[in-house]
Amino acid sequence: MSVEHYENFPVASWLCPPGLRPAVRAIYWFARTADDIADEGDASAAARQAMLADYRDDLMKAAAGQAGSGRWPGVFDPLARVIAAYRLPLPLLAALLGAFEEDTRHAGYADRAALLQYCSRSANPIGRLLLHLHGLDDPALLRRSDAVCSALQLINFWQDLSVDVPRGRDYVPRSDAAAHATTPADCLRAPHADASRALVRALCAWARELMLEGAPIALAVPGRVGWELRFVVQGGLRILAKIEAMNFASFARRPRLHAADHLLIGVRALTMRPSLPKQTRIA
Numbered sequence: 641m642s643v644e645h646y647e648n649f650p651v652a653s654w655l656c657p658p659g660l661r662p663a664v665r666a667i668y669w670f671a672r673t674a675d676d677i678a679d680e681g682d683a684s685a686a687a688r689q690a691m692l693a694d695y696r697d698d699l700m701k702a703a704a705g706q707a708g709s710g711r712w713p714g715v716f717d718p719l720a721r722v723i724a725a726y727r728l729p730l731p732l733l734a735a736l737l738g739a740f741e742e743d744t745r746h747a748g749y750a751d752r753a754a755l756l757q758y759c760s761r762s763a764n765p766i767g768r769l770l771l772h773l774h775g776l777d778d779p780a781l782l783r784r785s786d787a788v789c790s791a792l793q794l795i796n797f798w799q800d801l802s803v804d805v806p807r808g809r810d811y812v813p814r815s816d817a818a819a820h821a822t823t824p825a826d827c828l829r830a831p832h833a834d835a836s837r838a839l840v841r842a843l844c845a846w847a848r849e850l851m852l853e854g855a856p857i858a859l860a861v862p863g864r865v866g867w868e869l870r871f872v873v874q875g876g877l878r879i880l881a882k883i884e885a886m887n888f889a890s891f892a893r894r895p896r897l898h899a900a901d902h903l904l905i906g907v908r909a910l911t912m913r914p915s916l917p918k919q920t921r922i923a
Contacts, residue, residue, distance in 0.1 A: 656864060656868065657863075657864055660773050660774070662718065663722045663725070663726060663773050664773065665718070666715075666718040666719045667719070667728075667733075667766075667769055667770075669714065669715050669718070669719075670699075670715050670716075670719050670733065670736075671736055671766065673695075673712060673715050674692065674695055674737055674740045675740060677691050677695060677740065678692065678740040678743040679743060685744045689741060689744050689745075692737060692740060692741050692744070694709060694711065695737065696734070697709070698711070698712060698715075698716050699716070699719075699730075699733060699734065699737065700730075701716075702716040702719055702720035703720070703723050703730050703733075705720065705724065726772065726773055728769065728772065729768070729769070729772060732765035732768055732769050732772075733769075735761040736761065736762065736765050736766075738761050739761035739762035740762075742761070742762075743809075746808065746809060746810075748810045748811075748812075748814060749812075749813050749814065750814050750815060751813045751814070751815040751816075752815070752816070754813070755794075755811060755813050756790055759789070759793045759794070760786070760790070762793060763789040763792060763793035764785070764789045764790060766789060767785035767786065767788060767789040768782060768785060768786075771785055771861075771865075774861075774863075774865050776861060776865075780860075781857055781860060781861065783854075784853070784854040784855075784860070785854065785857055786854070787850050787851070787853045787854030788851060788854035788855065788857060788869070788872065788873060788876075789854075790850055791847050791848075791850040791851035791853075791854060791876055792851075792872065792876050794843070794846065794847040794850065795844075795847050795851075795876050795879050795880060797811040797812075798840060798843050798844055798847060798880075798883060798890055799879055799882075799883060799890055799894055799895055800890075800894060801824070801827070801840070801890045801891045802828070802831070802890060802891055802892055802893055803894060805824045805825070805827075805828055805891070806828065810824050812824050812839070812843065816839060816842060817839060819842075820835045820842070821835060822835040822836060822839060824891075827839060827840075827891040831889050831890075831891035831892035832887075832889055832892065836888075836889070836891050837887060837889060838888075840883065840888035840889070840890050840891065841884075841888045844880050844883055844884065844888065847876075847880060848877065848880050851873060851876050851877060851880075854873075855873045855912075856914065857869055858870040858872075858873050858912060859912060859913075859914055870909035870910075871905060871906070871909045873909075873912075874905045874908040874912070877908075878897065878904065878905050878908075879895060879897065882895035882896070882897065882901070
């Protein structure tokens with residue numbers, strides 16, 4: 641369903657029509673490589689920003705059918721072909737780069753609206769690009785796609801609190817932390833404290849509400865892409881259930897999906913109905 645290194649990206653799975661798999665891989669490698677530039681290794685923030693600027697320049701040249709720097713041939717050679725063949729919307733690819741550039745200047749988020757604005761660049765373009773490849777551009781579908789993608793991004797944040805916060809990647813809105821009279825640093829020191837659990841509970845409830853808002857897209861879209869979306873939705877909901885099962889202590893450790901969880905995801909994907917059952921008690 642996904643590749644852990646670049647979360648929740650359906651990379652040419654068996655549910656993807658074979659003819660689209662090269663295009664999906666090209667978009668994936670574009671996003672993953674930019675993500676690595678922003679996050680991996682020991683380069684300074686300034687060096688990362690300079691490299692991402694070069695990467696953006698190569699994107700623009702690829703879109704224009706021009707030769708780029710040659711630094712990332714495995715990314716831009718196939719991507720240029722996909723852009724030309726499918727007329728990929730360049731603003732969506734550029735938005736992803738904007739999010740990665742923001743990561744190099746990470747200063748946290750004041751409130752939920754600010755974090756959702758980040759998700760609109762870091763996550764939502766992926767869903768819109770995949771719908772574009774399938775020839776789907778209905779505004780209602782795009783809105784639901786945005787909800788699913790933002791929810792997946794939030795779920796990744798809340799499952800990775802024990803990893804991200806020590807690395808300086810604090811995605812907890814400051815307004816949410818303040819509402820529970822705590823901070824992410826305090827939660828790391830006392831992940832089982834009532835305030836820590838209450839904060840994670842509230843954040844997970846927000847992500848689940850957003851996922852359920854977008855979930856009907858999985859039943860509205862026909863064919864393989866609809867089935868892919870069913871697994872994506874159910875996978876996200878299952879991770880939230882795992883966080884609840886550990887009493888919202890994700891500041892202490894990251895939840896893990898096991899074979900039984902994947903089986904349950906499959907069953908729920910196969911039995912999805914227009915009105916989704918309550919699969920967690922998060923409130």
